[in-house]
Amino acid sequence: MNHTRTLILALMIALLPACSQQRPSTVGSDAAIEKRIDQLLARMTLSEKIGQMNQVSVGGDISHYAEALRKGQIGSILNEVDPVKLNEYQRICVEESRLGIPLLVGRDVIHGFHTIFPIPLGLAATFDPALVEEGARIASLEATAQGVRWTFSPMLDIARDPRWGRMAEGSGEDPWLDARMAEAMVRGYQGPVLDTTSMAACIKHFVGYGAAEGGRDYNSTFLTERQLRNVYLPPFEAAVKAGAMTLMTSFNDNDGVPSTGNAFILQDVLRGEWGFDGLVVTDWNSMGEMIAHGFGVDRKDVACKAANVGVDMDMMTFGFISHLEELVASGCVKESVIDEAVRRILRVKILLGLFEHPYVDVEAAAAVQYAPAHLDAARKAAEASAILLKNDGVLPLRADKVRTILVTGPMADAPHDQLGTWSFDGQKDHTVTPLKALQERFPGKVIYVQGLRNSREVRTRFDDVVAAARRADVVLAFLGEEAILSGEAHCLADLNLMGSQSELLAALKATGKPVVATVMAGRPLTIERDLSNCRALLYAFHPGTMGGPALANLLFGDVNPSGKTPVTFLRTVGQAPLYYAHNRTGRPYNGEMLLSEIGAEAGQTSLGNTSYYLDYGAYPLFPFGYGLSYTTFRYSDIALDREVYAEDGTIDVSFTLTNTGECDGTETVQVYVRDLVGSVTRPVKELKAFERVALKAGESRRLNVRIPVADLAFYGLDGVKKVEPGDFQLWVAADSASGEPLSFQVEKKE
Ligand code: BGC
Numbered sequence: 001m002n003h004t005r006t007l008i009l010a011l012m013i014a015l016l017p018a019c020s021q022q023r024p025s026t027v028g029s030d031a032a033i034e035k036r037i038d039q040l041l042a043r044m045t046l047s048e049k050i051g052q053m054n055q056v057s058v059g060g061d062i063s064h065y066a067e068a069l070r071k072g073q074i075g076s077i078l079n080e081v082d083p084v085k086l087n088e089y090q091r092i093c094v095e096e097s098r099l100g101i102p103l104l105v106g107r108d109v110i111h112g113f114h115t116i117f118p119i120p121l122g123l124a125a126t127f128d129p130a131l132v133e134e135g136a137r138i139a140s141l142e143a144t145a146q147g148v149r150w151t152f153s154p155m156l157d158i159a160r161d162p163r164w165g166r167m168a169e170g171s172g173e174d175p176w177l178d179a180r181m182a183e184a185m186v187r188g189y190q191g192p193v194l195d196t197t198s199m200a201a202c203i204k205h206f207v208g209y210g211a212a213e214g215g216r217d218y219n220s221t222f223l224t225e226r227q228l229r230n231v232y233l234p235p236f237e238a239a240v241k242a243g244a245m246t247l248m249t250s251f252n253d254n255d256g257v258p259s260t261g262n263a264f265i266l267q268d269v270l271r272g273e274w275g276f277d278g279l280v281v282t283d284w285n286s287m288g289e290m291i292a293h294g295f296g297v298d299r300k301d302v303a304c305k306a307a308n309v310g311v312d313m314d315m316m317t318f319g320f321i322s323h324l325e326e327l328v329a330s331g332c333v334k335e336s337v338i339d340e341a342v343r344r345i346l347r348v349k350i351l352l353g354l355f356e357h358p359y360v361d362v363e364a365a366a367a368v369q370y371a372p373a374h375l376d377a378a379r380k381a382a383e384a385s386a387i388l389l390k391n392d393g394v395l396p397l398r399a400d401k402v403r404t405i406l407v408t409g410p411m412a413d414a415p416h417d418q419l420g421t422w423s424f425d426g427q428k429d430h431t432v433t434p435l436k437a438l439q440e441r442f443p444g445k446v447i448y449v450q451g452l453r454n455s456r457e458v459r460t461r462f463d464d465v466v467a468a469a470r471r472a473d474v475v476l477a478f479l480g481e482e483a484i485l486s487g488e489a490h491c492l493a494d495l496n497l498m499g500s501q502s503e504l505l506a507a508l509k510a511t512g513k514p515v516v517a518t519v520m521a522g523r524p525l526t527i528e529r530d531l532s533n534c535r536a537l538l539y540a541f542h543p544g545t546m547g548g549p550a551l552a553n554l555l556f557g558d559v560n561p562s563g564k565t566p567v568t569f570l571r572t573v574g575q576a577p578l579y580y581a582h583n584r585t586g587r588p589y590n591g592e593m594l595l596s597e598i599g600a601e602a603g604q605t606s607l608g609n610t611s612y613y614l615d616y617g618a619y620p621l622f623p624f625g626y627g628l629s630y631t632t633f634r635y636s637d638i639a640l641d642r643e644v645y646a647e648d649g650t651i652d653v654s655f656t657l658t659n660t661g662e663c664d665g666t667e668t669v670q671v672y673v674r675d676l677v678g679s680v681t682r683p684v685k686e687l688k689a690f691e692r693v694a695l696k697a698g699e700s701r702r703l704n705v706r707i708p709v710a711d712l713a714f715y716g717l718d719g720v721k722k723v724e725p726g727d728f729q730l731w732v733a734a735d736s737a738s739g740e741p742l743s744f745q746v747e748k749k750e
Contacts, residue, residue: 037346041339043099046325048072049342052101054321055281055313062088069103070096073321075345076150076281076313078106081425083362086147090358102358104349108422109151109199110169111135113142115374115545116419116426119486119522120155120181122385122541124171124566125627127668127690129184135381136188138374140199143425145365149352150200152248154185156235157205160577162570163215165490168421168522168542170210172566173579173624175231176687179238186242196357200348203239205250205283207265208232212252215576217489221254226680228254228265229715231581237274245348246279249311251286258293260286261305271310279344281313282306288317299323304332312341370430375546382543382550386518387563388628389527394514394535396557396630397474405442406472406513407435408451408465409504411480411520418520420542421487430545434478434518437548441556447472455481456499462507469511476555477505477517477534483542486522495526495573505533518551524569528621539563560630562666562692564735569622575613580624580736581683585611589618623737625670625687631661631697635669635739638732644745645709647723651744654704655732659695666694671705672736676727679717685736688712705732709746 041049051068052075058065059079068074069092080086086105094100111117117135118125126132136154143151156178159167171178182203189201208228212219223232236247247270249259259265260282270276287306288299296302303319304327314320327333349355388395411417413435415428439446451465469475479501484490496502497519508515517534519527520542531537538561543550553559568579592608594617612618634657641652659665671689675682689705713723725748733739 033347033350036350037343040099040101040346041342044342046328046335046338048099049338050320050324051075052342052345053313053324053338054318055106055315057316058089062092065089066092069093072097072099072101074103075101076104076106078315080105081107081143081146081148083146083360083365087359087362090147094358101346102349102354104150104200104345104352104354105148106150106152106202107143107148108153108424109139109143109148110153110155110422111420112139112378112423112544113148113425114369114427114430115142115378116423116431117378117381117544118385118547119168119420119542119544120170121168121172121522121566122543123381124177124181125387125541125563126381126384127177127564128384128692129180131381131384132181133184133188134377136185137191138377140189140191141197142369142374144197144199145360145368147360148199149354150202150246151189152202152204153189154182154201154239155204156182156239157210158232158235159210159567160579161212161215162495162523162567163491163493163573163576164210164212165217165421165486165492165522166210166488167567168486171235173568174566174581174687175234177566177690178235182235182239183242186239186244190243190245194351194353196353198352200245200352201239202246202248202281203236203244204248206236206247206259206270207250208254208259209250209252215491217491218251221252223254225719226715229721233269240270240274240276244278245351246281247276249280249282249286251283251289253293253295258286258290258295260311261290261295261302261309263309266310277344277347279312279348280310282311282315282317285316287311287314287319300327303327307333307337307341312344378544379546379550382540382547383553383559385541385543385563386551386554386561387539387565387626388561389537389539389569389622389626390531390534391536391628391630394516395555397516397555399442399556402442402473403445404472405438405446406465406468406475407438407446407448407478408468408475408508409478410450410452410455410457410482410501411518412448412450412476412478414482417482417484418542418547419544420483421490421522423483423544426545432546432548434476434548434551437552438476441552451477451504452499452501454499455479455485455497455501459500459503462504465504466507466511469508469513472513475508475511475513475515477508477515478520479505479517480520481522481525483522493573495523495570497525497527497530502530502533505530509533516555518555520547524565524567526570526572526621528571557630557663560663560665561627562629562668564625564627564668565622566624568620568624571616571621575616575620578620581686583681584684587611623735625668625735626737627668627735629661629665629667631659631663631665633665633667633695633734634658634660635732635734638742640730640742640744642744644747647709647725647746647749649709651707651709651730652704653707653730653732653742654702656700656702657693657695658700659697662697664694664696666692667734668692669703669705670733670735671707672731672733673707673712674729674741675712675714675724676729678714678724678726682714685731687736712746
């Protein structure tokens with residue numbers, strides 16, 4: 001593949017339009033910006049240039065950093081959000097350093113700044129890029145008002161193993177969905193034009209980090225170039241095209257090469273093929289960790305390697321600031337490499353308007369936080385992200401029929417934990433829990449018995465909860481996992497509800513009262529055994545600041561659930577990784593019997609010779625794209641406009657969607673395609689389009705979705721991205737496991 005790669009690379013660069021990053025009107029043309037950078041660079045000493053490449057996590061007393069700031073030894077800081085302090089940091093740089101270059105202030109604003117939205121995995125469940133964009137814009141408004149101009153988001157790591165705690169931070173298992181969310185977040189953070197409310201997006205972690213072996217964070221990955229190109233790189237490429245200004249290298253080594261020293265991904269693909277002219281920052285000490293990987297002997301060695309593959313900024317290794325000068329002196333790193341890195345850093349600072357506007361208005365900043373419109377948007381996002389996984393008809397609850405409601409479970413009133421991972425700045429005092437929301441909505445009707453103090457508590461008796469349940473008309477159990485159980489470094493080997501939560505649910509069911517479970521979690525937990533102990537189950541992920549009112553609205557039917565699973569839900573953790581877009585084996589599962597169905601006498605041959613588990617079969621609990629509603633939808637008269645398409649044609653598929661139920665609702669229509677025969681084996685299905693459609697009860701609408709044939713291209717045997725003519729199937733369906741396929745062909749262009 002490598003040979004052809006160089007050729008294609010040259011070709012692609014020639015054809016590439018200039019990278020389409022948004023340019024603010026205030027700072028002048030591209031040429032003017034480059035000239036400004038040239039002039040600055042010409043005045044900078046080598047030490048000042050290297051200072052720009054140094055990022056430092058600050059905290060406490062500013063005086064600790066003042067000297068380094070004055071000397072121009074720090075180009076960026078992270079982890080300070082106090083606007084008064086940030087103004088002072090900027091003042092020292094602007095007024096007291098020789099060249100007056102402002103700081104780039106970074107922060108992990110991952111799913112909201114103060115107003116916290118659902119975790120990114122929950123946002124992906126909305127299948128609603130516009131809503132996600134709005135959330136990112138709001139995060140920007142709040143964060144930039146306080147002086148934060150760079151967020152380390154969005155995380156675009158494809159995650160197919162729910163043991164990996166960081167699945168919470170991304171958009172799940174699918175590259176198409178991930179790419180659409182990536183574009184939305186980049187647009188939202190950076191805004192329609194770059195101005196003082198723009199926060200530079202940082203797409204991360206480049207690349208493959210989510211494929212950590214065994215789902216253990218930081219672990220090695222072994223992705224082939226084809227898997228990288230077909231599955232892991234597309235969301236990054238989409239985000240680059242959407243104008244992402246910065247990118248972060250990942251911690252993992254892929255096939256032996258740590259990302260922070262990986263010339264193939266950083267030089268060939270990112271800069272070469274995609275023409276990315278933004279800033280590349282390391283992950284926290286990921287340069288230094290190349291020593292632990294055994295990829296460099298010492299900090300000087302890894303600093304040299306990172307600089308030479310195009311890393312521009314060092315987050316917390318202090319490798320550049322300590323060694324780049326001597327590396328330039330010895331010829332290991334050319335000064336031109338440093339100049340390019342500094343150019344990319346200064347360009348971001350200029351584009352953000354930092355030279356003109358280094359300070360924030362502290363009083364105005366306070367007024368922006370938790371603005372009513374922000375809380376409203378966060379509530380809507382939480383409503384759209386919850387997935388109804390089971391409902392025997394008990395939901396929606398009728399407010400007029402319910403006199404007494406038992407609220408129970410460790411997540412019912414856990415204001416910090418419902419915010420989820422990476423919500424440094426979201427304050428629990430502003431969080432509305434389900435308990436609070438229900439008490440407010442139904443004064444005097446709510447009994448609250450916590451049942452379990454936290455998700456891990458083990459209890460053998462639930463007398464208090466059971467007694468309360470007997471007094472209630474309905475039981476609302478809020479279960480799941482606390483924020484701390486997912487996110488970075490927080491991986492799990494057992495994905496069942498922890499502690500005695502399943503036992504609590506079983507005890508509640510035994511009362512005979514209707515039990516509705518709501519699960520808040522950072523990943524798809526294995527809840528199969530719990531489904532039979534509740535009459536309905538709503539999966540809310542960690543829903544954020546306004547999770548409580550959102551869930552109350554869903555449970556009582558003011559809002560109809562519309563979330564769909566952004567990741568496959570497993571029956572048991574031993575099935576991981578299990579994802580819908582897997583390749584076809586030579587022996588696909590055929591519905592053969594399980595051990596339990598055959599009995600003890602099962603012989604070797606009676607079990608079938610296909611790809612499945614003797615104890616759990618081959619199917620998940622819930623497939624990708626799945627989610628119920630209080631109404632039902634029917635797909636009918638699905639038709640393609642042609643039987644044969646040209647390679648540069650467009651597929652137009654039309655269908656009728658009917659809301660066949662009693663209430664209004666929103667369906668996420670999904671279009672999947674399968675390439676039947678390829679130069680390499682192809683996934684059994686791949687998502688190629690989705691659309692949320694709102695229909696009134698009984699309403700029927702003729703719809704169509706257009707898919708450019710070019711979107712069927714992939715990297716085949718020759719390593720070239722192209723559509724391979726031949727036979728295809730296409731589904732228009734409610735999820736990745738339903739619907740009947742239509743057939744079509746793509747014909748070769750003469
Ligand atoms: C994480 C990054 C994050 C960085 C800065 C690292 O540990 O992997 O995702 O942006 O810290 O906080």
